[in-house]
Amino acid sequence: MKTTKIIAGIYRGKNISLIKRNNIRPTKNIVREAIFNIIPEKNIKNKIFLDLFAGCGTVGIEAASRMAKAIYFVDYDYEATKIIKKNLVNLNIKNAIVIKKNFLSSCRYFKEQKIKFDVIFVDPPYNFSKKQYLEIFGFFKQNNLLKNKFIFIFESSFILNFLELSDCLIKNYKYGKTFICVIKKI
DSSP states (O other), rough: OEEEEOSSSSSTTOOOOOOBTTTTTOOOOOHHHHHHSSSSSTTTOOEEEEETTTTTTTTHHHHTTTOEEEEEEEOOHHHHHHHHHHHEEEEEHSOOOOOOHHHHHHHHHHHTTTOOOEEEEEEOOOTTOHHHHHHHHHHHHTTOOEEEEEEEEESSSOOOOOOOTTEEEEEEEETTTTTEEEEOOO
């Protein structure tokens, strides 16, 4: 089985098991490192973090390593949720919840449970359109699933310019063929 190492935090250097399948692509180390350089540790520590379309859960596990208060992993793929659970057990991470649901079902669950997020990382399939990315953000905002101060991060295969979101700070970054869009309200 293929593995990668946790980059920083209390689990630094520990292995995370990965799935090697066409429909699941773990976030590359350079991109994970960049994401957590963009988000200072103070914005992770003791915060509620969501890894949506989690795949192997590498980004959420990095958040756990940086002392997030609670981490939610959401993926619809059975093998993906299975490997996330295995990684959490191997690392003895207890403040995480793995949810095997699609996007809309998981959001309804969060709304029913009155869960609001400080930081959300979204890595949907690369065939998503800009409109679908905007709909994901809009759903969280409209359903009051974001804290007053939040960081929302998208990983995509193209640049996401959200001119529609004038009330937020938006920055785009490029790492090889991967684009990261960070939306902040702080």
